[in-house]
Amino acid sequence: MKQYLLLFLFLICGFGVFSQAPAAVTSSPKTSQDTIKKNAVIADSLKLVSNLKLKPFKKNAHASYYAERFNGRRTASGRKFDNNKYTAAHRKLPFGTKIKVTNEANGKSVIVEVTDRGPFTRGRDIDLTKKAFMEIAGKGWGGALKVTIEIIQ
Structure with a gap:
C-alpha cells in the first residue's frame, strides 16, 4: 500500500513540478496562472492522500x-x-x-x-x-x- 501511495505522489508531484523551469524565470502572466493551476492540482491530490483511511495497527x-x-x-x-x-x-x-x-x-x-x-x-x-x-x-x-x-x- 505504501509503495503505491509513494508512486502516486511521485507521478502527481514529480512530473508536474520538476519537469519545467521555475515560475520566477519566466514571468509571463500565462505561466504564473499555469503554476497556480498546477499547485491547486497538487494540493488536491495531497488532500486525497491525507484523507486515506489506513488500517489501524x-x-x-x-x-x-x-x-x-x-x-x-x-x-x-x-x-x-x-x-x-x-x-x-x-x-x-x-x-x-x-x-x-x-x-x-x-x-x-x-x-x-x-x-x-x-x-x-x-x-x-x-x-x-x-x-x-x-x-x-x-x-x-x-x-x-x-x-x-x-x-x-
Whole structure:
C-alpha cells in the first residue's frame, strides 16, 4: 500500500513540478496562472492522500517485563529506564508511540509509551515495565502474557 501511495505522489508531484523551469524565470502572466493551476492540482491530490483511511495497527502478541537490573540504564531512545513508569520496548514501532496493551485472559489494559527496542527473546513481541505488566497480569504472575497491542497515537 505504501509503495503505491509513494508512486502516486511521485507521478502527481514529480512530473508536474520538476519537469519545467521555475515560475520566477519566466514571468509571463500565462505561466504564473499555469503554476497556480498546477499547485491547486497538487494540493488536491495531497488532500486525497491525507484523507486515506489506513488500517489501524492491532496485533495479538506475547508480552513480558523488564528485569530489575535494567533500572537506571539508558534505553535505545536515550531516556533513562524506570521500572515504575508506563513504558515498553518494541522492535519496530517508533519511539514515543502510545499503545494500549490488553491482557486477552482478563481484559485488563494499560497505556504505555515505546521508549526502547526489544524484546530479543524468541516468541516475545513486547516488553513492558514491571509496573505496567503487573497491572494487567495481577500479582504473582511471572511468565509471558497473551496480549493485544493497539496504537492509540
